[in-house]
Amino acid sequence: MALVEFRQVRKEFIDRNKQPFTAVAGSDFVIQDKEFVVFVGPSGCGKTTSLRMIAGLERQTSGDIIIGDRIVNDLHPKDRDIAMVFQDYALYPHMTIRENLSFGLRNLKKPKEYIEQKVREASAILGLEKMLERKPRELSGGQRQRVALGRAIVRDPQVFLFDEPLSNLDAKLRIQMRVELSELHKRLGATIVYVTHDQVEAMTLGERIVVMNQGVIQQIASPTELYANPKNMFVAGFIGSPPMNFINARVEQGRIVVDGGSFGLPENIAERLSAYSGKEVVLGIRPEDIYGEDFAPGVSTEHRLQAHIQVVEHLGSENLIYFHVGGRMVTAKVHPETKGYTGLAKEFILDLRKCHFFDPATQERITGK
Amino acid sequence: MKSKSKLFLAVAAACLVAWAFVTVIPLYWMIVGSVQDSTSSASFRPEMFPGVLSLAPYERFFGKTAAWRWLANSLLISAVLTITNVFFASLAGYAFSKLKFPGSKAVFWLLLSTMMIPAQVTLIPLYVLVVNVFDLGDSYTAIILPTAVTVGNIFLMKQYMSSLPTSLIHAARIDACSEFGIFWKVILPLAKPGLAVLGIFTFVASWNEFFWPFLITNSTEMRTIQVGLASFVFAESTDFGAIMAGATVGALPMLILFFSLQRYFLQGITIGAVKG
Numbered sequence: 001m002a003l004v005e006f007r008q009v010r011k012e013f014i015d016r017n018k019q020p021f022t023a024v025a026g027s028d029f030v031i032q033d034k035e036f037v038v039f040v041g042p043s044g045c046g047k048t049t050s051l052r053m054i055a056g057l058e059r060q061t062s063g064d065i066i067i068g069d070r071i072v073n074d075l076h077p078k079d080r081d082i083a084m085v086f087q088d089y090a091l092y093p094h095m096t097i098r099e100n101l102s103f104g105l106r107n108l109k110k111p112k113e114y115i116e117q118k119v120r121e122a123s124a125i126l127g128l129e130k131m132l133e134r135k136p137r138e139l140s141g142g143q144r145q146r147v148a149l150g151r152a153i154v155r156d157p158q159v160f161l162f163d164e165p166l167s168n169l170d171a172k173l174r175i176q177m178r179v180e181l182s183e184l185h186k187r188l189g190a191t192i193v194y195v196t197h198d199q200v201e202a203m204t205l206g207e208r209i210v211v212m213n214q215g216v217i218q219q220i221a222s223p224t225e226l227y228a229n230p231k232n233m234f235v236a237g238f239i240g241s242p243p244m245n246f247i248n249a250r251v252e253q254g255r256i257v258v259d260g261g262s263f264g265l266p267e268n269i270a271e272r273l274s275a276y277s278g279k280e281v282v283l284g285i286r287p288e289d290i291y292g293e294d295f296a297p298g299v300s301t302e303h304r305l306q307a308h309i310q311v312v313e314h315l316g317s318e319n320l321i322y323f324h325v326g327g328r329m330v331t332a333k334v335h336p337e338t339k340g341y342t343g344l345a346k347e348f349i350l351d352l353r354k355c356h357f358f359d360p361a362t363q364e365r366i367t368g369k
Numbered sequence: 370m371k372s373k374s375k376l377f378l379a380v381a382a383a384c385l386v387a388w389a390f391v392t393v394i395p396l397y398w399m400i401v402g403s404v405q406d407s408t409s410s411a412s413f414r415p416e417m418f419p420g421v422l423s424l425a426p427y428e429r430f431f432g433k434t435a436a437w438r439w440l441a442n443s444l445l446i447s448a449v450l451t452i453t454n455v456f457f458a459s460l461a462g463y464a465f466s467k468l469k470f471p472g473s474k475a476v477f478w479l480l481l482s483t484m485m486i487p488a489q490v491t492l493i494p495l496y497v498l499v500v501n502v503f504d505l506g507d508s509y510t511a512i513i514l515p516t517a518v519t520v521g522n523i524f525l526m527k528q529y530m531s532s533l534p535t536s537l538i539h540a541a542r543i544d545a546c547s548e549f550g551i552f553w554k555v556i557l558p559l560a561k562p563g564l565a566v567l568g569i570f571t572f573v574a575s576w577n578e579f580f581w582p583f584l585i586t587n588s589t590e591m592r593t594i595q596v597g598l599a600s601f602v603f604a605e606s607t608d609f610g611a612i613m614a615g616a617t618v619g620a621l622p623m624l625i626l627f628f629s630l631q632r633y634f635l636q637g638i639t640i641g642a643v644k645g
Binding site for chain 1: 534536537539540541542543544545546547550555558559
């Protein structure tokens with residue numbers, strides 16, 4: 001296995017209007033040996049392009065890509081010692097599962113015994129032994145996914161690349177495959193680069209997550225770090241479900257004023273916000289850090305906010321209450337015993353110890369926690 | 370509403386039956402004409418239900434001409450053209466649909482634009498090129514070379530190959546497959562239905578081709594079956610019976626081909642509609 005490094009990697013395309021379009025704007029990062037890193041972001045953010053550049057299916061406009069101890073800029077995909085699992089599995093429909101698994105090794109002219117052994121091992125790991133003579137069309141979505149994984153495993157590559165491999169599976173199977181992928185990573189001890197637009201997948205699988213938007217890396221951090229300390233409003237809004245609430249606020253004499261309430265700030269936060277005195281800021285607070293006033297165990301009830309409930313969603317283990325503050329929709333994830341119904345004027349408690357403040361102009365985080 | 374749609378169906382069915390009748394009549398006339406004596410089929414009012422059947426026209430067709438040689442020529446030329454068209458059109462179609470190279474669009478549109486030029490316009494320059502410049506007149510090469518691969522077939526294959534998932538090519542590339550290996554081991558097996566359609570259409574078109582072989586061949590031995598049939602037209606008379614017998618023999622392989630591979634013919638009609 002090996003590390004993967006991007007040094008000022010940039011990728012530009014010419015779009016349909018003959019205008020240059022920057023897909024990846026000068027990325028710099030190092031993925032450590034045996035690390036599971038997930039690239040996440042909305043469609044068109046540059047995550048798949050980054051993966052394809054590692055694979056050698058796309059040539060970067062500038063910069064260097066390093067796999068292991070080699071600069072691989074000019075190497076053909078077959079010489080990069082990588083294996084890739086595609087979104088649509090890309091199994092060869094006219095070949096049996098055995099032929100699909102062994103195709104790469106046969107092209108590399110490996111000895112027959114070696115190929116057979118590798119196919120046997122991979123099919124044992126993935127439970128494919130009984131379907132080796134079948135064609136891909138005879139398998140279910142989950143089984144095809146396993147074959148695609150198997151095809152990568154038999155190659156014994158330095159780096160595994162996954163391009164949204166679970167997006168074609170139904171919700172239940174996706175969760176099952178997520179667990180299997182985590183186990184597989186531990187078992188193989190492989191360097192894995194995984195691309196997804198699903199932040200839940202990113203949070204559950206990745207040891208570190210690369211959040212991208214419009215070709216620019218927004219933040220690289222562990223899932224807990226990303227969740228607790230997002231670098232900017234994009235990351236804060238992208239990671240977490242339901243996403244972080246953003247409330248327009250104003251800093252006035254050490255207090256924060258929002259539509260429907262005004263609160264004193266803890267000293268450390270007030271200090272950091274001193275430069276914004278008299279200015280607008282954006283208050284970011286996660287839905288689970290907002291409580292109904294009738295059910296806020298262990299939280300200071302000092303920071304109250306009054307609002308009219310728009311919608312209540314009962315999810316069993318929790319309720320989602322939606323209301324407006326200063327023209328923005330806010331979601332509170334509250335205890336199921338919290339009372340509330342559409343139209344009710346209710347007081348909510350904000351746990352300001354866990355909130356973040358963002359500069360509305362730069363969207364960067366000013367302070368938090 | 371129901372009676373209206375029933376009426377529409379009845380009218381549509383009547384129109385289709387009439388159309389089928391008009392289409393089948395010449396075929397029926399050809400077959401019937403081939404088993405009547407010469408005078409009756411030359412009367413322009415052939416008996417639709419002949420009383421006396423005769424195989425004399427077939428005897429004249431096979432006995433007095435090099436008919437077997439013409440059939441063999443047709444078979445050879447059609448087979449070679451089918452193979453060359455399938456091979457080169459699939460290669461070019463793959464390149465235009467899946468490979469990125471400078472000028473690919475320009476070259477493709479240039480090729481496509483040649484389809485706008487009527488064949489008659491290029492016939493004389495082509496004749497001069499083949500006969501006067503390359504000195505290939507009256508040979509198999511002269512018949513085969515100009516249509517060894519046609520732009521129409523390249524277009525057909527490009528459309529078909531565009532529908533194959535590009536991720537398979539990428540997967541094969543990562544699986545250490547060479548570029549020709551990708552074409553040979555991954556693309557061609559997947560393009561089989563398209564290749565079958567292309568092959569059948571090319572074979573039929575080559576078998577039925579008349580004008581170019583007629584123009585380029587002089588000797589009796591080099592004629593194809595379609596050109597050979599014309600040799601029954603003499604200065605004073607025309608042996609319609611033998612022509613009908615020859616036409617029936619010439620059409621027979623096509624009829625067998627059509628009925629046994631009907632599925633592919635129908636597929637061929639929709640092949641251009643595959644998403645790009």
